[in-house]
Amino acid sequence: MMITRFAPSPTGHLHIGGARTALFNYLLARGQGGRFILRIEDTDVQRSEEAYAAGILEAMTWLGLSWDGEPVRQSARTGLHREFVQRLLSEGAAYWCSCRPEDLEAQRKKALAEGGKPRYDGRCRELGLGPAPGSVVRFKGPQSGQAAWQDQIKGPISFDCQELDDLVLLRGDGQPTYNLAVVVDDLTMGVTHIIRGDDHVNNTPRQILLYRALGAEPPLFGHVPMILGKDKTRLSKRHGATSVLAYRDLGYLPQALVNYLVRLGWAHGDQEVFRLQELIEKFSLKHVGKSAAVFNDDKLNWLNAHYLKQTPPQELAALMWPLLAARGHAKPSDAFLAQAAAAVRERGKTLTELADKAEFFFEDLPALDPQGAARLLTDDGRELLDDFGRRLLAAWPAERGDFDELLKALAQDRGVKIGQAAQPLRLALTGQTASPGLFEIVETLGPEKVQRRLAAALAWRPA
């Protein structure tokens, strides 16, 4: 059975790149009827924070990427990690090293300055040292031959073992390091496919060597290319929002983010829009690209707008309401909320934008746009508006078509264009010169609110 995993370290928020890696692993496992494991890699006690771990789970849940079983804490498995180190030690595949970190650091600097590769020189390798306070355990890697694998995304990759130095397995304080812990965990948890970020390719040969030293068959590896910012450098905070939860708070729908992320580096012919279930059926590593991709807000916005338009008004209302409530509006009826949502649904790219555009529905008296008022609420304009208002209220209750007729008649009687006749009313009802359909608004607001807003606009005078 296929087993994949997502193994973030809780030293920061779940960012866009991590989310895509998680998504690929999720899709792969779900598509094969396999298992998808979530493992929190918290072996770095200094930098790991519980709040980050919680945030990662929250983001995964929001995206709809469900994992199997309980999330695994790597820190809860250090006993197991140490057992494996002991085994390596007793089999002569690892050794104690008493070099001091400062000296090592100095060596690295020197090597780099001389234009060489900064790597551990293996001076303790044959010393037969035993455990001592502050000493570390290093892997005794082969010094010739190759470590190669068929990358599931990039194809064949190989490293000369000479290039690899003896990596630390157990720190001076007895804590296992990343490279040891991942191998032990992936091995003992039965992970079959390790799909992770590009930045791990250099770790892979070392890990393969560890599997070999343990007498185990390495799993399959696949390295997904990175996501870059607009300036084609690695995506980071300075490129704006990078955390998944930040996108949620900005008003993006999880379906949109998932859809956008999957298309960043993967394609299924010319198809652009995918539901999660469809992705599970269609996703494959074969069509994941090999090169890095630039994150593009425009396309994400387009997808988000697309999914917003697909969301039924009632559902959309439920998503928008918290944003409106946060602005201090009193909760109206569900029907009113749904109508307001339907009215603005095709006019914004995020929930936040929709809330902005729908806000006038919820205000007692919307503030009149000063420029619009100066232009539309002239003496003539107010007279026109008064006439329109009277006709409108007199005709109530009316159908959408009746309103249309009413507007046409008004324009004709007054000798103005339809647009000119409609604008003063739009301003009066919404405070703005651009808005959803006029009669959609009239119907939603109802006669009392219409009248109230009309009266306020008619009372307006230039400053």
Added chain:
RNA sequence: GUCCCCAUCGUCUAGUCUGGUCCAGGACACCGGCCUUUCACGCCGGCAACACCGGUUCAAAUCCGGUUGGGGACGCCA
């Protein structure tokens, strides 16, 4: 510096494995038009790319070599 990886429109990409159907297709963005009571939506049209050089071949975006460019890694971080 050393090692590893990558290279099709501004961006995401299809096509590359299995050369010809590709004077390169789709999407976003942009530009123009239509629709229209405003703003949007929608629809129609347009602009725009095989990094470069050489080789193999009747034929190369597709195969091979090199150049250039980009990215990543080089921690007792993950």
